[in-house]
Amino acid sequence: MSRLDPVFARSRAEGRAALIGYLPAGYPTVDGSAERLTAMIDSGCDIVEVGVPYSDPVMDGPTVQAAADLALRGGFRLRDLFRVVEQVSSAGGHAVVMTYWNPVHRYGVDRFARDLAAAGGLGVITPDLIPDEGADWIAAAAEHDLDRIFLVAPSSSTERIATTTAATTGFLYAAAVMGVTGARDRVGVAASGLVARARECTDLPIAVGLGVRSGDQAAEIAGFADAVVVGSAFVSRAGEVAKLRELAEELADGVRRPMVPSR
Amino acid sequence: MTSETHTDPGRDQHQHSEHDPEHGHFGPYGGRYLPEALIGAMDELAAVYEKARLDPEFIAEFTGLLRDYAGRPSLLTEAPRFAEHAGGARIFLKREDLNHTGSHKINNVLGQALLTKRMGKTRVIAETGAGQHGVATATACALMGLECVVYMGEVDTQRQALNVARMRLLGAEVIPVTTGSRTLKDAINEALRDWVANVDTTHYLLGTAAGAHPFPMMVRNFHKVIGQEARAQIVDQAGRLPDAVTACVGGGSNAIGMFHGFIDDPSVRLVGFEPGGRGSEPGEHGATLSEGSPGMLHGALSYLLQDEDGQTIEAYSISAGLDYPGVGPEHAWLKDTGRAEYRPVTDAEAMDAFQLLSRTEGIIPAIESAHALAGTLRLGRELGPDGLIVVCLSGRGDKDMDTAAKYFGFMES
Structure with a gap:
């Protein structure tokens, strides 16, 4: 059982997809990020991804890189992550963390899991950790009741989808396109095929991310996935809380009108 | 550094403790x-x-391409006038600078x-x-x-x-x-x-013996020819195995190729020289093995220049080719097992050796390779007059004329 199960049970019961919003901790400031993540939840995000700013984010495009650079230049420390997660969780939000692996390795995998669980975090999305290298994380996540959210990509073989989904809990993260993060005009085609292939291996909820920026795109993905992840589009609107709320509301509306997939 | 290695919280939890280079x-x-x-x-x-x-x-x-296009085998050249500055030890240069395109x-x-x-x-x-x-x-x-x-x-x-x-x-x-x-x-x-x-x-087409599997093993194998040739040449030209082989280490590709020719010869010391830059403070050097700690960058776990939070610390070196905060994972293993040694060489020491080789042997080395030459001068003095060292001259220095001219003030009228 995952502590995220009720979130997906509710969205399924409502005949819609869940909305997952991303913002890096420390962007634009530590308290500012907690305030914004909480606003995103109030305005319709079912789950938030709290990003860990990192010096070498190879899966991220310019928008997230610039935000991470700003957070690090502003003095962000890893211990600040737990403060942000705690603030979001105590406001009633469901928070998972998205992090490159070296900061966790450096902090200590078990210590990180312990401190994240204590802050109320529910799981970790690991863009550069595959289950093959993740035995210590898999053990620590089980010990501290955290979800381990691994990724599959359009290039993943059927065999890799099977082994990755077997190691995953909470939900599976399907990368919609081959590429880095950043808003795009079109995201749907490769993603629907990947979700279909993943469904043959698992009953886990499947979230689709990378490139989504509008309510219409969210509606399209809601037609075949259990959750829609939006990152860069939130980051680029993080300057004004009102604009963040506006986007969250538009996306929350999108996931509530799932389009029937065209064949 | 050993004590830091053993207190690193992430290290001992890692699942792949078995040594299996063929699988990365x-x-x-x-x-x-x-x-x-x-x-x-x-x-x-x-x-x-x-x-x-x-x-x-x-x-x-x-x-066939290595022979007919790159110009292999590369020469092994003794450098007696240069070696006079190394306490009398004999020094041979493995001339990767003579390959087509000017480096290994x-x-x-x-x-x-x-x-x-x-x-x-x-x-x-x-x-x-x-x-x-x-x-x-x-x-x-x-x-x-x-x-x-x-x-x-x-x-x-x-x-x-x-x-x-x-x-x-x-x-x-x-x-x-x-x-x-x-x-x-x-x-x-x-x-x-x-x-x-x-x-x-x-x-x-990754250029060094770092990154995720299969790159470290594959790149090393493509460069093994350096050490294999050097071993046969030194036995032929000096009549015995060297006491040490040396190379510069940024990512570590020329060094790993050189070292592998001698790795099964326990009497031969393998010594890598890292960019010590302007000093040992963070951000002033690129001496990853000497000053870093285990961490991931660009796909592999190895030594890394990083801060307390696992953020990469930017490297510095006068040499653009050594200016890298990571290093190939096999070097990390060779360091921990003690089979190879790694030492920092400062910008100033490297530039002195750069000029010395030019003026004593008529060979202009790359500034990267000059780090190996500077370290070899020190090592030669330690070994004494009976010492025999083969150093990998990984590239030629034509590309460095702008940096050198500024450093030595050659552009001043």
């Missing part, structure tokens, strides 16, 4: 810390390489370009620091009719402008990288981002 595990180091989107490409590369390395046709093609980089590039064709891919991307690997890659792509894109930190495009012109002449597109420290580390980040988006048509 050098003791606890190596592995594949990469996005899932790239794992298929790594599997394909490993499979194609495994097949090719046993295929007589591939072996003949590769060794051509060995690996020819091997991977052949693999690119075997995979049916038509586009090659590469990173470069000093420009040596970029020039070598552009050369191999011109030879084999492959599209070539080279990512180079903006800082490096300025200090190595001549190599940028060479790459463009050879038909490559050079993209200046303006993120992060704008040097080699950031060029690799950009190349990885390109690769994720274009992996169907594109091979990432």
